[in-house]
Amino acid sequence: MATVLTEQGEMAVAATNGLWLSAADAERATGWTLRPEGMCLDDVCVPLPVREGLVDVAAFWRLLDRPVVSDAAGETWVLGASAEQRNTAFSELIAPDFTLPDINGVPHTLSALRGQKVFLCTWASW
Amino acid sequence: MWQQLFDGLKSEEFMIVAVAEESRGAEHARQWIEQANAQYWCLIDTEHHVADLYGMVNVPQAVWIDEAGRIVRPPENAGSTDHFRLMDRATRTLAPEHQSARLAARGAYLDAVRDWVLTGRHALPADMASRRLPRITPEIAQAQAHFRLGVWLRRHGNAAEGDVHLAEASRLHPESWNIWRQAADLDEVGKASGEAFWQRVQALGEGPYYPQPEL
Numbered sequence: 001m002a003t004v005l006t007e008q009g010e011m012a013v014a015a016t017n018g019l020w021l022s023a024a025d026a027e028r029a030t031g032w033t034l035r036p037e038g039m040c041l042d043d044v045c046v047p048l049p050v051r052e053g054l055v056d057v058a059a060f061w062r063l064l065d066r067p068v069v070s071d072a073a074g075e076t077w078v079l080g081a082s083a084e085q086r087n088t089a090f091s092e093l094i095a096p097d098f099t100l101p102d103i104n105g106v107p108h109t110l111s112a113l114r115g116q117k118v119f120l121c122t123w124a125s126w
Numbered sequence: 127m128w129q130q131l132f133d134g135l136k137s138e139e140f141m142i143v144a145v146a147e148e149s150r151g152a153e154h155a156r157q158w159i160e161q162a163n164a165q166y167w168c169l170i171d172t173e174h175h176v177a178d179l180y181g182m183v184n185v186p187q188a189v190w191i192d193e194a195g196r197i198v199r200p201p202e203n204a205g206s207t208d209h210f211r212l213m214d215r216a217t218r219t220l221a222p223e224h225q226s227a228r229l230a231a232r233g234a235y236l237d238a239v240r241d242w243v244l245t246g247r248h249a250l251p252a253d254m255a256s257r258r259l260p261r262i263t264p265e266i267a268q269a270q271a272h273f274r275l276g277v278w279l280r281r282h283g284n285a286a287e288g289d290v291h292l293a294e295a296s297r298l299h300p301e302s303w304n305i306w307r308q309a310a311d312l313d314e315v316g317k318a319s320g321e322a323f324w325q326r327v328q329a330l331g332e333g334p335y336y337p338q339p340e341l
Contacts, residue, residue: 080271126311
């Protein structure tokens with residue numbers, strides 16, 4: 001089993017030879033669906049070789065020009081967001097949304113505060 | 127310091143979201159949060175996701191968001207000053223005039239936040255807010271992926287390999303004090319403000335550590 005860290009969180013997948021995943025795991029990890037044309041999202045498809053029903057998700061992510069990093073053993077992977085995705089998220093100046101826990105583990109989502117002014121600030125103990 | 131701001135604005139449609147960029151996790155941040163006796167949101171961000179999303183490079187940084195969820199002031203230093211660079215490091219004290227200048231700058235910033243909540247002042251027009259947004263480069267995006275992996279590996283007992291990724295993150299995104307200082311802190315509590323930190327600050331020369339917001 002390998003661990004994949006994505007924008008959606010952390011998930012365990014059965015990976016072989018790098019990050020070759022089943023169609024189901026590839027979809028869970030990326031949000032894209034494997035079809036005969038390749039990996040597809042809405043109307044966009046990226047052609048990709050499929051071997052014994054498995055898809056090379058790391059290669060796919062690189063084709064999208066998004067960061068892929070893993071540990072040396074290939075057991076933990078990060079499928080990151082591209083610079084373009086981050087910059088595009090700022091268009092129209094909409095504050096990028098996120099959900100984070102408080103110290104008791106209760107999740108809070110920024111967009112739940114619509115209708116109020118929000119002062120979003122960071123701090124650290126270090 | 128934010129609770130005081132919040133106290134004065136309770137009757138307004140206003141919320142403070144204080145995000146701890148704290149890869150050591152909630153328990154490490156708990157004492158500060160409990161001490162602050164905060165009635166606003168205090169969230170724990172072990173992977174520095176907010177810094178990643180908003181292109182933040184230091185703490186404290188703040189973003190002002192209006193009722194429609196739009197950024198009216200992009201990330202900027204939230205009331206801190208460079209007076210700490212004038213500190214006597216042996217006694218960890220500041221000369222009285224520097225201490226008062228430091229507090230005055232913080233007060234002016236808090237006043238500006240208050241003004242904005244009450245009157246809308248200091249909110250930037252969209253074109254100016256857009257111009258002040260950080261530009262995320264491919265190197266920064268790559269750095270965030272390494273940082274995330276480094277923090278994960280450290281949390282799962284693989285400090286040696288985690289540090290390789292944290293160092294790579296810093297190399298790719300040298301402007302991020304968040305990345306460098308968090309990595310130092312994960313290595314050893316206190317190291318983020320140790321000798322290597324002061325050397326990095328000194329290397330800024332005349333450049334600011336906390337750029338002052340243009341209010």
